[in-house]
Amino acid sequence: MPLRIPSAPALAEQTVVAALREDTTRKARPAHLVGETPRLVLPLPLHRLTPVGSLAEPPRARLTGWRFLLEAEGRAVGAAETALTADGWEFSHFLAGPFIASTERGVGLAESLPTPYQPRLLSIPELYMLTLWxxxxxxxxxxxxxPLPDDLLVPLAPAPPGIAADRPVRTDALLPLVTSRVAPLGLAS
Structure with missing residues (x-):
């Protein structure tokens, strides 16, 4: 089933386009993007899982930005991220590394599922973990x-030890595991 890709705010997209055009950006382009004019594809809202105090608390997420994959010659060559500030959208940084390819794999997997979904990203910084939500x-x-109990989370590679990357897991199955790892000692029981 096709995914319903959300539209990014125009101002968030414009900050990335401006950063790509800027030769002297303070948030320098990665070396592999120098000379490239990549297209912005797959805008995904980036949410952060709020720290939890116990397994009894429902998972909460808050929007922190938008991430765009950067495509050149038909393949993802990186990503760019914006941040939500008090003044609106601001370019944050360029990204490279394994999360780019893993995001592409996760989206491909999601498109093959029988149920349509709205893709998002969910960051769990305490575990250095990113999931396709x-x-x-x-x-x-x-x-x-x-995150709703019947939502799926696809941990992106590299995933923390004991969590399989690139495999969809229901939120109500994965988040208790994640919560038990990040909950303060004594509260996880």
Whole structure:
């Protein structure tokens, strides 16, 4: 089933386009992007899982930015991220590394599923973990909301030890594991 890719805010996209055009950006382009004029593809809202105090608390997420894959000659060559600030959208940084290819694999996997989803990214900084969050509510505002029990999470590689990368897992199965790893000692029981 096709994914329902959300539209990024125009100002977020414009900050990335401006950063790509800027030769002397303070957030320098990675060496592999120098001389390239990549296209922005696959805009995904980036949410952060808020720290949890116990397994009894429902998972909460908050929007922190938008991430765009950068494509050149038909392949992803990197990503660019924006951040939500008090003044609006601001270019944050360029990215390279294994999360780019893993995001592409996760999207390909999601497109092969029988149910359509709205893709998002969910960051769990305490575990240095990023997941492709497949939200079941296609009509939801992509900038709000929390993971639902029947949403799927696809941990992106590299995933923390004991968590399989590039495999979809229901939120209600993965988040208790994640929560038990990041909850303060004594609260996880």
């Amino acid at each position: 497949l939200h079941a509510d296609l009509d939801a505002d992509p900038t709000t909301g929390d």
